[in-house]
Amino acid sequence: MLRHQFEDASQQRESAVLGMWVFLATEIMFFGGLFAAYTAYRYQYGAGFAAASHHLNMLLGAANTAVLLTSSLTMALAVHAAQVGKKPAHIAGLLVLTMLLGCAFLGIKAVEYHDKFVHHLVPGASFVWEGTLTRQAEMFYYLYFAMTGLHAIHMLAGVGVVLVVAILAARGRYTPQYHNPLEITGLYWHFVxxxxxxxFPLLYLIA
Amino acid sequence: MTTSEPTMPPVHYLNCDYSIRSWLLTQDHKRIALLFLVSITVFFLLGSTYAGMIRTELLTPNGNVVSHQNYNKLFTMHGLIMIFFFLIPSIPTVLGNFLIPMMIGARDLAFPRLNLASWYVYTLGGIFTITAAVAGGVDTGWTFYTPYSSIYSHTNVTTMAVGVFITGFSSIFTGLNFIVTIHKMRAPGLTWFRLPLFVWAIYATSIIMVLGTPVIAITLAMVGLERVFHIGIFDPALGGDPLLFQHLFWFYSHPAVYIMILPSMGVVSELIACFSRNRIFGYKIVAFSSVAIAVVGFLVWGHHMFVSGQSAYAGLIFSFLSFLVAIPSAIKVFNWTATLYKGSISYDAPMLYALGFIGLFTIGGVTGLFLATLGMDVHVHDTYFVVAHFHYIMVGGAIMGYMGGLHFWWPKITGRLYPEQWARLAALVIFLGFNLTFFPQFILGYLGMPRRYHTYPAEFQVLNVMSSAGASILGVGYMLPLFYLLWSLRRGPIAGPNPWGAKGLEWLTPSPPPTENFEQTPVVTEEAYAYRPEENASG
Structure with a gap:
């Protein structure tokens, strides 16, 4: 388990955790570009953004928030289970649950995307907007798809990684002494x- | 120090395995450094070729070598390749990769596989770039300003943007690796204030890499979306704001200047200390000034937008903040100079580069203050004054540091000495050629010659011919090391572990080092640059 460049297990663990935190800092800056664009246009196009936001399905968005928060709980429980040395099946079960909740989130998101497609709310040539402020509404939907799309890509990657970690957990790879991959996967999951x-509030809850 | 002839160790990282596979799948930071060395040299030659064509075109006022369209592509490709594929990766991925683990007494970086991935990602981005170049190039300028880049340009903007986007992740991986390594892998006794200043400089650079690069990545992704799907986030005709692009672009691309110059400053600290046999004057201040440059460097991007139409108040604040960056930069210059005081100075080739760096960087830095001054900037904005200024920083500064470092650590990397007289000659040729190329451009710019034009009024010809002549001398200067360094690989005298009598953990192990760097993890008991222990003991 101990790689050749490290002196001991705690150095390896601390390096892995710090590496993930630094990676998450880059992720914040990556999303940050879109958040900056959102802030600029929300300030300029407040009325159009509010009107466009009303066409989002708040119920589905709220449901997705609940699904995702629950998945963070099961993820945290999985890490805790590894720390206190629960059975492999226990850890793997919690991870599979996390993964299924992640898939549920993506499924609901797909329903929402389909809905927007049917109603011609996808920005571009086919965008149709009943009412004034068309450009502003289109900008909102552009940011909506860019931000939730980038988030969904991160969810997809997360589901894939959790799957791998779940398989390794089922094989009894993680012990209270060594569970670095599980721990840093947890950090990533909570970040997403x-x-x-x-x-959710920035896109769905604009008054 | 032994008095007998230095010898090569029988087994080292270069000869332990000769197979192609052992190179392409290596996880040894030293071999990955050499992979990067080869790659960035290829891109340096490519970027230089574009520069050569630019200077050929500007020999005459009428623009009779290439069309104006092709000229646009020449300076665009020159900038993109030199910045993203040579200057940004140069010192971190070659010298940083090779030296950081050795300087801190570690066997490797914290994440060797990520390090190898960084090279492959860089190579993939490079393939996209070469594809864009072969397909006809890009004409937007390296700045990709919208909406020209996103809507109107008929060149290979998308391919090039993908290349830069991908290469950015190489920067992120490398920076992340360095941060974790410097935090967690230092040898016993090696406290933060015993670290060589090169390590501090690379640490500060890595912070910029991991925090800045993702922003240019997402920005280029948005340009790509606008270009491919005509979704207007930056195009005013579609409701977008082109100034938003400029803010996001310079939020990375100004700090990127510090990605290029900070590592060179780190190298120069090592060289000045070694060749004047003195501890760096004000070690802690120099260390913190690197971090200060990294932090303040994130707050000055608006000085690229003084004439863009951003608010006058924003311009005022960005102007003030830009002046602030001069303070830590000046501290470094003063402290290097103070280090020379009463030193026993020797003028080996690396020291010539270091001294050249101090002079040229000072000129580049002071002209930067001209440009940070709002009224002055309106006059010289988009002229050759700006071109001369940033070449003094990037070529006179960054590349001088890179060349100095490459010569200084060449014996450690290869186990052999380069020919000293040739190297001194090359350093002088580069220094003279550089000044002849770029000093006339300050005057051209001040007189009002705009950048990015392939024709100019006949009265500017003398200065332009001087500049082109200087460029050819500079080209000769850069070719010399290519030949004698390759020659030294087989014919150079055996170097031994520490040919310079330098301090630092990397000089304690054989040259070339064994794959695991140190036979035993070293224990550090003294500060960096303890060249005169008797004086330090009394002081």
């Missing part, structure tokens, strides 16, 4: 969750 916690 938090991004959504910001996206």
């Amino acid at each position: 969750d938090i991004i959504w916690v910001f996206l």
